[in-house]
Amino acid sequence: MSNEVTESISSDNPTAKAFTLTSAFWFAAATSLGMIGAGYLIAPDFMANIEYIHFGRVRPMHINAVLFGFVTPGLLAAAFYYFPRLLRTELFSQKLGVFSAIFWNITVAAGIIGISIGHTQGREYAELPWIVDIMVVICFALVVFNILMTIRQRKESILFVSIWYTTAAVVLTSITYCLGNVIWKPDTGALLGIPDAIVLWFYGHNIFGLLLTPMGLAVAYYVLPIATRSPLYSHTLSLLGFWSLIIVYTHIGTHHLLQVPVPTWLKTISIVDSVAMVIPVMIVLINLWYTVKGKLGDIHADIGAKFVFTGTIYYFFVNIQGSMMALPHVQRITHFNNWVVGHAHIGVLGFAGVTALGGLYFILPRITGKPLYSKFLADVQYWLVLIGITGFALVLTTVGLIQGNAWYNGETLYRTLPEIQPYYILRASLGTLIMIGAYIGLYNVIRSLYFNRGASI
Amino acid sequence: MRMTPTVIIVGILALLAAITLTVVYWPYATRDITPSEIFRERSSIENTGRKIYLQNGCVYCHSQSIRSIDWGHGAERIAQSGDYIADEPIALGSQRTGVDLSQEGGEHPDDWHIAHFINPRYTRPSSIMPPFQWLAMERIETLTRYIQGLGLKDADRRMERQIYWKQEAIKAYEAGPEQNAKWLSEIVPEGWRNIPNPYPTTDASLHRGQKIYQNFCIGCHGPIGDGMGPAQPWIYPPPLNFTILKDRGISGGILYYQIMNGITGSAMPYFKRDLESQKIWEVGDYVAVYFINQSDANTEPRGIDAAWEP
Numbered sequence: 203m204s205n206e207v208t209e210s211i212s213s214d215n216p217t218a219k220a221f222t223l224t225s226a227f228w229f230a231a232a233t234s235l236g237m238i239g240a241g242y243l244i245a246p247d248f249m250a251n252i253e254y255i256h257f258g259r260v261r262p263m264h265i266n267a268v269l270f271g272f273v274t275p276g277l278l279a280a281a282f283y284y285f286p287r288l289l290r291t292e293l294f295s296q297k298l299g300v301f302s303a304i305f306w307n308i309t310v311a312a313g314i315i316g317i318s319i320g321h322t323q324g325r326e327y328a329e330l331p332w333i334v335d336i337m338v339v340i341c342f343a344l345v346v347f348n349i350l351m352t353i354r355q356r357k358e359s360i361l362f363v364s365i366w367y368t369t370a371a372v373v374l375t376s377i378t379y380c381l382g383n384v385i386w387k388p389d390t391g392a393l394l395g396i397p398d399a400i401v402l403w404f405y406g407h408n409i410f411g412l413l414l415t416p417m418g419l420a421v422a423y424y425v426l427p428i429a430t431r432s433p434l435y436s437h438t439l440s441l442l443g444f445w446s447l448i449i450v451y452t453h454i455g456t457h458h459l460l461q462v463p464v465p466t467w468l469k470t471i472s473i474v475d476s477v478a479m480v481i482p483v484m485i486v487l488i489n490l491w492y493t494v495k496g497k498l499g500d501i502h503a504d505i506g507a508k509f510v511f512t513g514t515i516y517y518f519f520v521n522i523q524g525s526m527m528a529l530p531h532v533q534r535i536t537h538f539n540n541w542v543v544g545h546a547h548i549g550v551l552g553f554a555g556v557t558a559l560g561g562l563y564f565i566l567p568r569i570t571g572k573p574l575y576s577k578f579l580a581d582v583q584y585w586l587v588l589i590g591i592t593g594f595a596l597v598l599t600t601v602g603l604i605q606g607n608a609w610y611n612g613e614t615l616y617r618t619l620p621e622i623q624p625y626y627i628l629r630a631s632l633g634t635l636i637m638i639g640a641y642i643g644l645y646n647v648i649r650s651l652y653f654n655r656g657a658s659i
Numbered sequence: 660m661r662m663t664p665t666v667i668i669v670g671i672l673a674l675l676a677a678i679t680l681t682v683v684y685w686p687y688a689t690r691d692i693t694p695s696e697i698f699r700e701r702s703s704i705e706n707t708g709r710k711i712y713l714q715n716g717c718v719y720c721h722s723q724s725i726r727s728i729d730w731g732h733g734a735e736r737i738a739q740s741g742d743y744i745a746d747e748p749i750a751l752g753s754q755r756t757g758v759d760l761s762q763e764g765g766e767h768p769d770d771w772h773i774a775h776f777i778n779p780r781y782t783r784p785s786s787i788m789p790p791f792q793w794l795a796m797e798r799i800e801t802l803t804r805y806i807q808g809l810g811l812k813d814a815d816r817r818m819e820r821q822i823y824w825k826q827e828a829i830k831a832y833e834a835g836p837e838q839n840a841k842w843l844s845e846i847v848p849e850g851w852r853n854i855p856n857p858y859p860t861t862d863a864s865l866h867r868g869q870k871i872y873q874n875f876c877i878g879c880h881g882p883i884g885d886g887m888g889p890a891q892p893w894i895y896p897p898p899l900n901f902t903i904l905k906d907r908g909i910s911g912g913i914l915y916y917q918i919m920n921g922i923t924g925s926a927m928p929y930f931k932r933d934l935e936s937q938k939i940w941e942v943g944d945y946v947a948v949y950f951i952n953q954s955d956a957n958t959e960p961r962g963i964d965a966a967w968e969p
């Protein structure tokens with residue numbers, strides 16, 4: 203790794219700082235929105251007639267804030283740190299980087315306020331109105347341009363795995379975002395009929411598969427070897443893991459539509475290759491876990507690496523679970539209910555979000571030149587998030603099983619409502635932990651960035 | 660393999676292009692746009708209602724796609740691709756926090772929906788659907804038009820039935836309690852009218868009946884059975900005041916049949932999906948004992964006593 207050469211690169215990295223702050227801020231905002239949603243499910247008449255945060259609006263606001271406000275910028279913050287390091291050059295343009303961070307925030311805010319006042323295209327993960335879609339594409343284009351130019355001016359000829367993944371993520375997402383949002387049809391942002399569902403889930407699935415997953419893995423590939431001072435276990439596995447992810451993950455979005463009248467051949471492909479996802483996933487995990495084998499002490503000692511390593515464990519669970527959920531017999535029970543919500547949180551928070559937090563804590567001391575404002579608070583946040591997300595996984599899976607089995611046995615949905623009420627309360631309590639964790643993290647990040655009186659390292 | 664920028668960029672773009680062609684473009688190019696037998700175009704007010712539906716995130720709680728394994732709402736018709744050919748965007752939904760709505764049209768008359776949108780707990784006491792009173796009457800009515808069109812031609816047939824029986828119910832209601840009670844009994848098939856409740860009234864059964872009443876009926880018929888539940892202002896003919904049924908020959912069989920089957924045209928829903936047989940007898944008997952003050956439970960002809968009877 204390029205550890206020994208880092209001195210030549212200026213540690214002042216306003217772009218990484220700006221994305222760090224962005225991520226920490228939207229984590230707090232997004233979890234707050236999530237709590238409002240959870241509140242509605244317990245007490246639907248609470249805040250009953252406030253249009254702008256009504257459940258049907260707050261839910262997509264929450265999701266967009268998580269995906270585009272918290273997780274993606276968090277993973278990008280780390281990327282803007284490791285790109286110069288790994289390529290042994292300065293970032294192509296810090297000005298452009300900072301501008302893209304500011305523009306990113308404007309975009310996310312515009313999207314969320316838009317949904318809040320009723321401007322939505324009504325398609326899951328593609329709600330943002332057309333004008334905001336364009337802004338998102340510009341955001342991605344700015345990032346793509348900046349990192350491609352950085353790659354071009356690199357002094358290190360070998361590209362490390364993290365570079366592959368992140369480049370692929372931002373380049374491909376710029377394209378799938380346009381496709382999925384049917385950007386050439388500004389008024390509806392949709393196709394007609396069943397093809398609309400197919401393109402939507404091609405894209406929706408690739409938000410996880412071609413954006414969060416590769417960027418999360420890129421952070422893991424960067425952080426874990428450095429934290430444990432170990433070379434990466436295998437270059438061959440890195441290669442196989444990368445290409446198999448791009449090939450397999452990209453074309454299984456139809457597993458979201460197994461119970462809908464879409465062509466059978468498409469379902470078959472998506473089922474078979476959802477199971478085949480075990481290959482890219484296990485290759486990467488074997489590679490990463492063998493790299494850190496016997497060095498868990500080092501991981502424990504570095505709060506950033508601790509988050510990232512935890513993320514890889516969640517990555518394992520979400521994918522094994524996902525492969526099972528793609529089996530039609532399993533989906534008879536798990537589809538349409540909170541089981542899927544559990545899976546979504548394991549993936550987006552447990553894996554991608556936790557990894558993003560790890561990235562932030564890993565780079566913070568390195569971009570500020572000072573130790574973290576409080577390692578203790580970071581640890582508190584770690585445990586709050588970990589307990590929260592593990593609890594989520596258990597509670598939501600349980601509710602999902604109750605709902606799924608009841609429906610399958612012919613009980614009406616209405617009858618199951620009182621049964622699941624206690625779990626919604628548990629879910630909101632666990633959500634509170636996560637939200638408190640997010641605010642603690644925001645405080646810690648702000649103090650570390652701006653009001654940190656600690657001695658320089 | 661040496662990973663140069665060119666290899667990465669060309670490689671990923673080529674793969675994405677190939678995959679997009681196969682799993683997005685090909686299904687698009689070979690899409691089936693034959694309308695299904697229930698298909699019709701939506702009216703313009705229905706389309707406006709659909710916009711309200713999308714704008715307010717109904718889609719996060721309601722699916723519009725019936726599967727072969729479903730039993731509940733809309734299970735009479737398994738979704739076909741020809742049902743969706745005019746939907747842009749398609750609103751399949753991925754969550755059933757609430758029920759599937761693809762065949763919701765004509766499930767209930769309009770007044771039920773209005774009361775339900777004002778506050779879902781008025782018609783469905785343990786609902787967790789948030790209230791939509793803030794949409795204001797005009798938008799609620801537009802939304803209702805969309806909801807009543809869900810199921811397209813099938814919905815239209817159900818709506819015709821609702822509208823016809825609504826007129827009949829109003830006529831009977833306006834003719835006074837005597838006439839109304841008579842009409843209500845007459846719409847029950849002959850055989851049912853003469854059946855008393857075959858099971859005895861017990862403390863336990865009344866207790867269970869009360870619980871069911873509170874979870875299912877209280878929003879309309881009210882805590883004391885006088886039809887003055889919170890839904891009342893929006894419902895016409897208003898929820899039945901059970902006390903008018905006294906001495907009007909209401910048998911356990913009539914109560915059972917009405918609760919099971921509902922009264923099409925009035926807001927009175929059917930409960931045969933929500934409640935099993937025992938529960939229907941028990942809530943019926945609860946109504947008879949407490950509100951009508953007259954129960955024929957366990958009177959002749961009652962057949963052989965069931966094995967569990969005390």
Ligand code: HEM
Nearest residue numbers: 410414457458476479521524525527528537546549550753
């Ligand atoms: C082997 C890998 C994976 C497979 C095979 C898989 C499979 C699935 C399937 C079949 C569904 C649809 C479930 C249903 O609607 O019944 C689903 C939903 C979902 N998955 Fe995964 N998953 C995988 C990994 C991931 C990862 C890594 C993430 C996050 C980074 C993720 C995030 C989500 C989300 C957010 C949803 C919910 C979509 C919705 O709103 O309906 N998944 N997944």
